[in-house]
Amino acid sequence: MKKYLFLFVLIIMVSCTDNTRLNSCFQNSISSFTIDLNNPELIGLLTPTGYSEINGGMQGIILYNGATLGFKAFDRKCPNFDCSVPMSFDGLRLKCSCDESEYSILTGQPLSEGKGNCFAREYTISENGSSLRISD
Template sequence: MKKIWLFIVLTSLFLSCSDNERSNKNPYIPNYSVNLSVNMSLPAYSDLQFPSNGVIVSGFGAKGIIIFNTGSGYTAFDAACPNQELSSCVAMTIKGVNAVCSCDKTEYSLFTGLGGKEYPLKQYKVDVAGMVLHVYN
């Protein structure tokens, strides 16, 4: 019985790790190094204190970084359209709880990064320390 539980735990751990890695392999978006700190007490980022709000921080990643408050944590995605050539589209925009690609108007969930196309949004890690978010890869 112990061997079965160990197998289940190890299998679920392996699957959860591999899923996260797969979502960031995208032939259209290069792997730029991202190391960004966002202070939510500043006016430009104060909307992030409330669930279902997001901001775009330019100058990081391929086309900027979209940071979103899910209500139970934060997500961060590259603002480049994940299914288009990098040079063919401007940065995505935020529409409610979705990011919208300027080229094909595909909407991607800012909760999951999914949009019904081959590649989801390129995701970054987020750590929270008080009012400061650290976004990195």
């Protein structure tokens, strides 16, 4: 009888797990806002693989035109919380200057070995004509 009870509890525990990958280790939330792509300050964002830096998030936001993947938005706050300086972007990856960690601009995935398992904080983008809505 104890074996069956143990098996039953084990099955319930396994069936209740969430296999969703956490986007990041950040628990912050932002107020949604909209930007206009016709703004001259965002001209770099109009070409595939182009990008712009905007205010918002915790330490600013990098907007990236992923061409066929659509627009991407990542917070410049270092995911390892060990840096007060915003991450930089070299056109290929986000870089944290304090611990030299690097993150993919396409997924936010850490590219550095042994620097933690947090992803860069990605925001959701909804495109509507020449406007982008950025939200959690």
